[in-house]
Amino acid sequence: MILSAKGLRKRYGGDPGVDAVICADLIVGAGEFVSIVGRSGSGKSTLLAMVGGLTAPTAGRVQLAGDEIWDLPEAQLADVRRERIGFVFQFPSLLPNLRAIDNVALPALLGNDVTPEYAYARAQGLLARVGLSDRTTTFPGQMSGGEQRRVVIARALINEPQLLLGDEPTSDLDEETEEEIFALLDNLRREENFAMALVTHNHALAQRADRMFEMRQGILLPCGEPRALVAAPIQRPEPTALKAPAPVGAAADGARDFEKLGKTLWAAAGRIFAAAALMFVLASAANYGVARYQQYELDAGRQRLAALEELATSTLQSDIASITRLGDSRYEVTIYLENTKAEHPIYVMSPSVQGFVQVGVGWQEAPLTPIDDATAAVLKVTGRQLYRFIFEARLTKFTELLPHYMHVRFSNTMLVSPESTPTNELFQRVDNYYVYLKPDNVDDATIAKDVRFPGPPPLWIWMPPH
Numbered sequence: 001m002i003l004s005a006k007g008l009r010k011r012y013g014g015d016p017g018v019d020a021v022i023c024a025d026l027i028v029g030a031g032e033f034v035s036i037v038g039r040s041g042s043g044k045s046t047l048l049a050m051v052g053g054l055t056a057p058t059a060g061r062v063q064l065a066g067d068e069i070w071d072l073p074e075a076q077l078a079d080v081r082r083e084r085i086g087f088v089f090q091f092p093s094l095l096p097n098l099r100a101i102d103n104v105a106l107p108a109l110l111g112n113d114v115t116p117e118y119a120y121a122r123a124q125g126l127l128a129r130v131g132l133s134d135r136t137t138t139f140p141g142q143m144s145g146g147e148q149r150r151v152v153i154a155r156a157l158i159n160e161p162q163l164l165l166g167d168e169p170t171s172d173l174d175e176e177t178e179e180e181i182f183a184l185l186d187n188l189r190r191e192e193n194f195a196m197a198l199v200t201h202n203h204a205l206a207q208r209a210d211r212m213f214e215m216r217q218g219i220l221l222p223c224g225e226p227r228a229l230v231a232a233p234i235q236r237p238e239p240t241a242l243k244a245p246a247p248v249g250a251a252a253d254g255a256r257d258f259e260k261l262g263k264t265l266w267a268a269a270g271r272i273f274a275a276a277a278l279m280f281v282l283a284s285a286a287n288y289g290v291a292r293y294q295q296y297e298l299d300a301g302r303q304r305l306a307a308l309e310e311l312a313t314s315t316l317q318s319d320i321a322s323i324t325r326l327g328d329s330r331y332e333v334t335i336y337l338e339n340t341k342a343e344h345p346i347y348v349m350s351p352s353v354q355g356f357v358q359v360g361v362g363w364q365e366a367p368l369t370p371i372d373d374a375t376a377a378v379l380k381v382t383g384r385q386l387y388r389f390i391f392e393a394r395l396t397k398f399t400e401l402l403p404h405y406m407h408v409r410f411s412n413t414m415l416v417s418p419e420s421t422p423t424n425e426l427f428q429r430v431d432n433y434y435v436y437l438k439p440d441n442v443d444d445a446t447i448a449k450d451v452r453f454p455g456p457p458p459l460w461i462w463m464p465p466h
C-alpha cells in the first residue's frame, strides 16, 4: 500500500472555524487509481492538501509507503513532497521564463540524488512520452493550455513519485483535450506504476478509476464499483544514492541546456510573473545554479541551499498589510515584505504580483497595477517594506465561498538573494495571499442578512494560505 490516510479531519480558523474535512479514510495501493468527486466546497482540495503534505490535518494521520509524513520535520516533509509525490493542479504552474525542459528538470535538480545530466535526460524522455519531443525548448507562454498541462505532468513525474495527486487537473481544458490528458495520465500511471488520486468534476472520467469516492460535506464516501486493475504491477526499482549519468548524447545536450539557462536567468528575471504552483512555492533554487551543481561537492551544495532556503523562507516574511476601498470596484492593496534579521540585508528582485478572483472552480485574473516605482527595482530589504497596488475587481459573477464576498488570491513572485548582484545564490519564492473581499456593489445590510459579523461586514478578511 502506498497511501494510508486514516481519520483525517481539518478545521480552518478559530471560533467557530470551518470544518472543511470532517472524516476521511483513503487507502491507495501501488499503481492504483482513485478518483474523488464532490460539490464545490465539500473539502476535496483540503483532503488532497493533507494527503500531499501541504496542509497539516487537525486530526488523523497520513502514511506514505509506511512513513508518517506529518511526524516528519518540515525539511524532511519538503523532501517527501518534492521526491515522492507529484502534483498536478488546474492552474498554470510553469515558470514562464524557463523553457519546457528546464521546468521539467527543475524538481530533480533541487535534490542531490541525481546528476544534472540525468535530470535533463529524464526530462527529455518524459517530454517525449507526453508528446512534446519537439517542444522541449519552447517557453510556456508559447504553448496551448493542453501542452502546458502535459509539461506539468512531465514535471510531476521527474522524480519518479510513488503518488500523483491531481486537483481538477483538466477542468479548464476543452472536452477533447481533457479526455486526452486524462488518458495520458492513466497510461503513464500504468507504465510507471505510481498510485494516483484525482479530484475531478467530470463523473464520466472519474468512473474510469479503480475506485471512486465522493466527498460530501467534509465526509469521504466510497461510491461506484471497483474496476479491475488493468495492468500488472510493475516492480519499482530500488532507489540508488546517485543515479547514473544519461547516455552521452543526451547528457551533452542537457549540459549545454543548463549552461545557457544559467547565463540568461538574471537578465530574464524581470520578466518573471507569478504562475508557479503551490509545491514550488518555497523550493525553486533558481535555474541559475544548475550548471554549478556539477562543480560543487554534494555536501557543500546542500548546506548552501539550506542556508539560502532559510534566508528566503523564514527570514523574509510577506503578506497583505491592508486593503482600502477607492470606489468604482477599485481597491488599494498594500503588501509588506519584512526581513526579520535586519542585520543581514536580503535583496529582492521586483515583487511581481498578480491578482485573481475565483470564478467557478478556476481563477480569473483581475488587473493589479503597482502604485510605486519601487516594485520595478532590485530592493535591499532590511526591515519592513510596503508595496502598494491598485486592484480592479469589476466582476459581475464570482464564486461566493463566503456569501457576497469575492475569494481573491494575490500571487507574488520574487527572486531572493543575500547579495545585491547575485553571482551564485538566487532563490525563487512565490507567495500566495488569500482574502475574502467585499464587492463595491453590495450593501452591508444585504450581507448582514446572510453572514453574521460582530460589527459591520469588514472590507476584507485575511485567510491563511491554502
Ligand SMILES: Nc1ncnc2c1ncn2[C@@H]1O[C@H](COP(=O)(O)OP(=O)(O)OP(=O)(O)O)[C@@H](O)[C@H]1O
Binding pocket: 012, 013, 018, 019, 020, 021, 038, 039, 040, 041, 042, 043, 044, 045, 046, 047, 215, 361, 401, 463, 464, 465, 466
Ligand atoms: N484556508 C482556508 N481557510 C478557511 N477556510 C477554508 C480554507 N480553505 C478552504 N476553506 C473552506 O473549507 C471548505 C472546503 O474547501 P475545499 O477547497 O477543500 O473544497 P473543495 O471541495 O475542494 O471545493 P472546490 O471544488 O470549490 O475547489 C470550504 O468551505 C472552504 O471555504
